[in-house]
Amino acid sequence: xxxxxxxxxxxxxxxxEHLEECNEKEFISIARFAYAQQTGxxxxxxxxxxxxxxxxxIDKKAHKSKDEDFWANIAYLSELVNNFFEIxxxxxxxxxxxxxxxxxxxSFEYFKTKYYGPTDPLNHISFxxxxxxxxxxxxxxxxxxxxxxxxxxxxLFLRKNEEYPTKKISEFLEKRTKxxxxxxKGIQYGVxxxxxxxxxxLNSASVDIAGNEIDLSIIFDNDxxxxxxxxxxxxxxxxxxxxxxxxFGDYEKVRQVPLGEIMLRMYEMKKNYLDEKxxxxxxx
Numbered sequence: 326x327x328x329x330x331x332x333x334x335x336x337x338x339x340x341x342e343h344l345e346e347c348n349e350k351e352f353i354s355i356a357r358f359a360y361a362q363q364t365g366x367x368x369x370x371x372x373x374x375x376x377x378x379x380x381x382x383i384d385k386k387a388h389k390s391k392d393e394d395f396w397a398n399i400a401y402l403s404e405l406v407n408n409f410f411e412i413x414x415x416x417x418x419x420x421x422x423x424x425x426x427x428x429x430x431x432s433f434e435y436f437k438t439k440y441y442g443p444t445d446p447l448n449h450i451s452f453x454x455x456x457x458x459x460x461x462x463x464x465x466x467x468x469x470x471x472x473x474x475x476x477x478x479x480x481l482f483l484r485k486n487e488e489y490p491t492k493k494i495s496e497f498l499e500k501r502t503k504x505x506x507x508x509x510k511g512i513q514y515g516v517x518x519x520x521x522x523x524x525x526x527l528n529s530a531s532v533d534i535a536g537n538e539i540d541l542s543i544i545f546d547n548d549x550x551x552x553x554x555x556x557x558x559x560x561x562x563x564x565x566x567x568x569x570x571x572x573f574g575d576y577e578k579v580r581q582v583p584l585g586e587i588m589l590r591m592y593e594m595k596k597n598y599l600d601e602k603x604x605x606x607x608x609x
Contacts, residue, residue, distance in 0.1 A: 338381050344409045352429035354379045356515030373403035428519050440482040452587040453580030474513035475505040491577045544595045
């Protein structure tokens with residue numbers, strides 16, 4: 326956190342250096358601004374200014390200020406907002422800049438019903454949810470769809486004690502997606518940004534799974550002609566392969582297994598393959 330002193334009022338405020346330091350309310354507001362920027366409603370500079378105002382709880386009337394020192398400070402803090410996101414060549418925010426796995430939005434209330442998301446994605450997301458969410462994101466990157474955001478919520482956020490279905494999944498998602506239509510865009514886009522960043526994080530970092538520190542990047546490959554920064558692992562076919570082994574049961578059972586357990590198994594499968602390949606090459 327950076328300490329900001331406002332001498333005219335003799336008060337101190339704190340500005341986060343990283344998104345990890347933001348609370349849920351701040352994160353949702355920033356995600357709402359990011360959605361507006363992504364859809365062309367505001368510019369990147371406006372997004373950064375709005376974010377600074379939100380994080381410092383500055384009255385919106387201050388937009389009319391002609392104080393040069395005030396705007397110089399806002400400009401300085403706006404540059405720090407660059408640390409929060411990765412920006413593409415078109416000056417669009419496309420991914421959170423994160424090195425942590427815990428989501429900022431753990432639950433939300435909608436029409437007097439509370440919905441709960443994965444507080445620990447590796448252990449609280451089933452492999453079936455991962456398959457459906459990942460395929461949804463990849464389709465979205467090929468062809469933009471507003472429905473992606475509410476459909477992702479439908480996949481990841483469930484009522485208390487509700488389980489993600491193993492049958493009639495399409496019907497469940499269609500109904501829940503329509504139900505979530507009017508949820509705050511900050512929640513919708515915040516979950517989308519976190520999940521896409523979580524996907525990328527798994528592709529580039531070592532994580533602790535079942536007490537094992539492993540580099541998951543070896544299991545990800547891009548088997549699509551679409552050049553995306555988001556990894557693809559052919560996960561649906563992988564699920565069928567794991568089901569054929571019988572280790573976790575049939576395909577339906579595999580979809581119910583926590584993501585971390587499947588990732589560990591996929592890592593072991595890929596590592597064994599690479600080890601055998603290396604041995605084979607050495608004997609030639």
